[in-house]
Amino acid sequence: MATVTQHIKPTCTDFRSVARALTIVENNLNGAADLLKSLTFNIHTPVTGITGPPGAGKSTLVNAIINNLVQQGKKVAVLAIDPTSPFNFGSLLGDRIRMASHFNHPDVFIRSLATRGSLGGLSAKTIEMTDVLKASGFDHIIVETVGVGQSEVEIAGLADLTFVMLVPEAGDEIQNIKSGLMEIADAFIINKADRDGADLFINNLKKILLQSKENKVSIFKTIASKNEGIDAVTNFILAPLKIKNSRRELLLTQKVYNIIQQNKMAGIDKKKLQQDIAKALSKDDFNIYRFASTYVG
Numbered sequence: 001m002a003t004v005t006q007h008i009k010p011t012c013t014d015f016r017s018v019a020r021a022l023t024i025v026e027n028n029l030n031g032a033a034d035l036l037k038s039l040t041f042n043i044h045t046p047v048t049g050i051t052g053p054p055g056a057g058k059s060t061l062v063n064a065i066i067n068n069l070v071q072q073g074k075k076v077a078v079l080a081i082d083p084t085s086p087f088n089f090g091s092l093l094g095d096r097i098r099m100a101s102h103f104n105h106p107d108v109f110i111r112s113l114a115t116r117g118s119l120g121g122l123s124a125k126t127i128e129m130t131d132v133l134k135a136s137g138f139d140h141i142i143v144e145t146v147g148v149g150q151s152e153v154e155i156a157g158l159a160d161l162t163f164v165m166l167v168p169e170a171g172d173e174i175q176n177i178k179s180g181l182m183e184i185a186d187a188f189i190i191n192k193a194d195r196d197g198a199d200l201f202i203n204n205l206k207k208i209l210l211q212s213k214e215n216k217v218s219i220f221k222t223i224a225s226k227n228e229g230i231d232a233v234t235n236f237i238l239a240p241l242k243i244k245n246s247r248r249e250l251l252l253t254q255k256v257y258n259i260i261q262q263n264k265m266a267g268i269d270k271k272k273l274q275q276d277i278a279k280a281l282s283k284d285d286f287n288i289y290r291f292a293s294t295y296v297g
């Protein structure tokens with residue numbers, strides 16, 4: 001059956017077409033699946049992921065990186081993901097304000113999205129939206145996500161290059177950095193280096209990295225709000241990707257896994273789930289396993 005959306009071919013020379021395609025995919029509108037299947041894209045478009053705790057300075061850094069990339073004539077797309085808690089569909093205004101200086105730049109496309117309906121972390125939607133951006137012909141794609149639990153690990157399945165941002169205040173926690181975080185980081189960015197304890201923090205991180213097999217991971221020191229240390233990060237992004245085939249397979253496996261998971265979860269609406277739970281709870285013999293099995297087709 002022909003659908004209107006089949007004719008949409010997102011291209012970075014027409015941001016409206018990109019925005020429209022993203023909206024179709026994000027909301028799974030009619031024709032979304034066809035649109036995704038019709039994408040032709042250069043799988044080598046670099047996708048850079050930046051993850052880190054809330055308020056670490058990710059958007060400020062992205063803003064500074066965009067500046068550098070645009071000055072070099074690159075077209076850049078940014079996907080800023082706001083992992084709202086499962087039952088709180090929060091506001092996306094923050095990123096808009098922080099990256100506002102680029103919102104009207106002809107070479108910069110910025111989109112914020114909430115990971116609605118996903119059980120925490122990045123949803124397959126994020127992968128699909130990143131692919132729409134890849135197919136649109138941008139030179140660089142940057143995905144910003146707040147590091148909470150799974151999303152940190154999942155971003156590695158999405159990005160070719162993953163930066164984990166930390167701030168010196170995380171000092172006491174550094175011993176507890178999850179091994180998962182160590183594995184996904186291609187590089188660490190220690191932002192807010194203007195704060196006390198930055199060098200001590202970096203030294204501790206180096207020690208931890210030396211003890212682990214991840215000791216080739218680079219560490220960048222930045223003060224994003226003062227544009228310090230940004231050139232080194234930009235150069236790292238611009239360096240040719242050195243992804244091993246085994247890693248690419250691993251990344252694609254994670255991607256396909258997420259896509260399959262999303263397809264399997266299609267039709268399960270979290271709000272409705274909550275309503276159904278509320279109903280089921282009113283019965284004394286509520287059993288969560290029996291309840292869940294009614295959802296498995």
Ligand SMILES: Nc1nc2c(ncn2[C@@H]2O[C@H](COP(=O)(O)OP(=O)(O)OP(=O)(O)O)[C@@H](O)[C@H]2O)c(=O)[nH]1
Binds near residue numbers: 060
């Ligand atoms: N002192 C200092 N402040 C910074 C630095 N970088 C960013 N900030 C400030 O930190 C605050 C949070 O910055 P954001 O860029 O919004 O942080 P974020 O990680 O994107 O935050 P979320 O998206 O909400 O998780 C802002 O007030 C920035 O101005 C830095 O290097 N030093």
Ligand SMILES: [Mg+2]
Binds near residue numbers: 058059060095144
């Ligand atoms: Mg942000």
